Amino acid sequence: MANQRKQDKSWAEIDKWLEEDPFGLDEEVEIILFKCLDCNGTDEVPEYIIGEFSLDKKRGEEVELHCPHCNGTMIRARNIPSD
Numbered sequence: 001m002a003n004q005r006k007q008d009k010s011w012a013e014i015d016k017w018l019e020e021d022p023f024g025l026d027e028e029v030e031i032i033l034f035k036c037l038d039c040n041g042t043d044e045v046p047e048y049i050i051g052e053f054s055l056d057k058k059r060g061e062e063v064e065l066h067c068p069h070c071n072g073t074m075i076r077a078r079n080i081p082s083d
Contacts, residue, residue, distance in 0.1 A: 034065055038072030 030047035045065065053063045065074040 033077040034074040035077040036067035036070060036072045036074045039067060039070040041067055041069035041074075042077065043068055043074060 031044045032047055032050055034043050034045050036042070043065075050063050053065070057063065062075055066072070067074045
């Protein structure tokens with residue numbers, strides 16, 4: 001019986017830990033729209049991905065991605081002049 005109580009207590013601690021969202025799974029992810037310079041296709045990219053690609057960029061240098069549609073160059077949509 002003591003062993004059962006010990007297991008129940010362990011599960012209660014695990015449940016409490018999971019309720020606290022330690023991995024940030026309940027956080028909203030900011031999405032950034034990218035547009036292809038070649039085919040005009042668009043793609044929604046999570047902001048944290050852009051942050052990772054920005055690590056090796058100089059200040060003010062734009063992140064460029066490969067287009068999933070045509071393998072062209074994609075840049076942030078707000079930086080593209082309107083047609």
